[in-house]
Amino acid sequence: MSNQAVLYDRLGPRGRRNVRIGTAVGGVFVLLLIGLALWQLGRSGQLEAERWAILLDPSTGVPQGILRALGATLRAALVAMVLSMVLGALLAAGRLSDRAWLRAPTTATVQFFRGVPLLLLIFFAYLALPRIGITLNLFWTLVVGLTAYNMAVLAEVFRAGILSIDRGQREAGYAIGLRKYQVMSLILVPQAVRRMLPTIVAQLVTLLKDTSLGFVIGYFELLRQGNAYIQFFGSRYGLQIYVGVAAVYITVNLLLSWFARWLERRSSASPRTAAAASTAPELDAAPAPD
């Protein structure tokens, strides 16, 4: 493990003995925790196989319903992801603009939506927008709330990414006669996106989780579906259904994170890409500038 390098030297015999003792004590501690949890679960009868079977038994309709609700969650998340990436990019461009009349309103927009809770925005879209003549269905109410919040967060991520690129990159672009938008689109954005990919994906995971706030306004996503099942089958299955819902979220989010890591590896495996390699093969040996 790389993080061990900072804190520990290679261990001698006494150190190894201490680690063995610590491992044993830690192991007992973890086993005790697990045991306590199982005992508590068993005592209240939560471990009965019949209670857990509801999650997997197709004849109850629960697995199908959860998959359907996952579809509703993913739909809202995907639409909001695309919209907030596009609007976030526009806002970031506005904040990086040389023109003050463009910079000021975009900065204010970003700071406002970033500093306000998402739930407040969703409530606003739900309660206040109809008042001023904009009536949306539940899906779009949720998407509007999610987009308003996440576009501001992503705008800051994009902006930070572009500002983090070495100044020489931009100057070199200007030196060979590129215009500002060319420097931006050909030089800065590609590098910034690659560098900010982990942060962007972390935010998208957050967005996906935040679709669960749709339950507040009655959008029928995973969590609401879970609650509906608990009402239908009774609180006897409450714990199991919450665990099932949480497991679906965790699986989807872990898949998203793995996908991001794969993408990162792939894009960093072909660094400075084919163009650099074909014109100046000796550059490949040089360490990456970042």
Next chain:
Amino acid sequence: MQAILENRELFWSGFVTTLSLSVVAALLAFVLGTLLAAFRVSPFPPLQGLAVVYVEAVRNTPLTVVWFFMVFALPLLGLGLPTFFIAGVLALGLYTAAFVCEAVRSGINAVSAGQAEAARAIGLTFTQTLRFVVLPQALRTVVPPLGNQWIALTKNSSIGAAFAITEITAVAQRLSNTNPAQVVQIFLGAALAYLAITLTSGGLLGVLERRVAVLR
């Protein structure tokens, strides 16, 4: 505006509830998160595993689901919590602890290996290395991400509105039901209350960040 002025006491008590919920949950998150980070960098595999499982599971679960666990699932286990406020503190604290753990861990990893090697070379013991070399630097690196977690936590406390806690968002929702004509103003007022917390915290953190920045 009128609706807010007429109900300023309700508004104020909502603001105080938001703040106190956030502060207590932040303390819990900080203590538990630091403990988890210590587990993760410890040389003991069982503790590392415990921290990894906790962080990955909690980080990828929506806060709303965690909150449902506290309010509806714990009573099924015979572990009901006395008040909604305590359930909120636990949900927010346990959830944020996973992110605090990651922030602290990345702070420790950001200290270059040469620092600890140099400390060992001049004969410092493990505790001394941690106390005088690694932790002072790590804590400073950790200030910005921890500050962001605090800001996120205050905003997340709004979910309490869905779980019977009368904080600002719940007040705004209630007032907009009784004063439908002033919904927009009411929500702007609530938004300003949050901005007062988040922008002030952001500004103070910026100052603190510059003050303690590690020059590398």
